[in-house]
Amino acid sequence: MSVLQHLHRNSQRISQWLFPEHCRSCGVVGAALCSACASDWPRLPDEVCSYCALPLQTNGDCSVCSVEAPPYDHVYTHFVYAEPLSTAILTWKFHQHLDWTRALAQTWAESWGDQAPSRPECLLPVPLHARRLRERGYNQSLLLARYWGKRWHIPVRPAVLRRRRNTRHQTGLSAAARRENLDAAFNLRGKLPAHVAIVDDVMTTGTTAAQLAELLRQGGVQRIDIWVLARALREMVPTHA
Secondary structure, eight states: OOHHHHHHHHHHHHHHHHSOOBOTTTOOBTSSSOHHHHTTSOBOOSOBOTTTOOBOSSSSOOTTTTTSOOSSOEEEOOBBSOTTHHHHHHHHHHSOOTTHHHHHHHHHHHTTTTOOOOOOSEEEEOOOOHHHHHHHSSOHHHHHHHHHHHHHTOOBOTTSEEEOSOOOOOTTOOHHHHHHHHTTOEEEOSOOOSEEEEEEEEESSSHHHHHHHHHHHHTTOSEEEEEEEEEOOSSOSOOOO
16 A cells, blocks of 8 residues: 555544544444435335336336337336435435435445345436536536546446537426437437446436437447435336437
8 A cells, every 4th residue: 555545544544533423314423324324215026127217017128118118128127216215316316406416326225135136337317408517516427437436447428428408407308208308319429338327316207318229329339227315116118218
């Protein structure tokens, strides 16, 4: 270990001693999100669609994906977008609580245990339009991608996907309105490897994922995974077109 590495490690230990980590949910000392609060996150059942991660009654794919597979290959998440996780995500995303970043990203990563998601060759955060990025001050998808990329040594390429139209918020829109809202909203800049993962905070109908995946397919990408914190279940029919 070099002198600089030794000094850095010691400074981290001193910082942790002076400013111990507190659970973002309950405040207990010890972790960004304690095990008790993490266990309160609602989980998907064991049987989910192999493509879109919606719950199933039996093994296989959902009624939509079994007829027409989406342009992406697999959605990786264990969690349902419901309380208390949904409030945590909204607080982090819209109210400048960036201290939630590590709690959310780390808990998602640790949920896989020894079975980490299939490793893509790069991570692509869902882009924000420049105007919305200025208003919010950060892209929550990029924050997740950077954490997961560092954890699993995967390059993050935020400049490859670009949102060229400042679209309306998708919240509350029907599936058809979501498709219209995102029509020609993105473009692709630069070449990509054969296997990539799109990173986002929540997947609802799958419209955003499908739009981006179709664009990446046109760019020659062979496998496209979706890494999201949580899967929304209120709209049970995913949108692939």
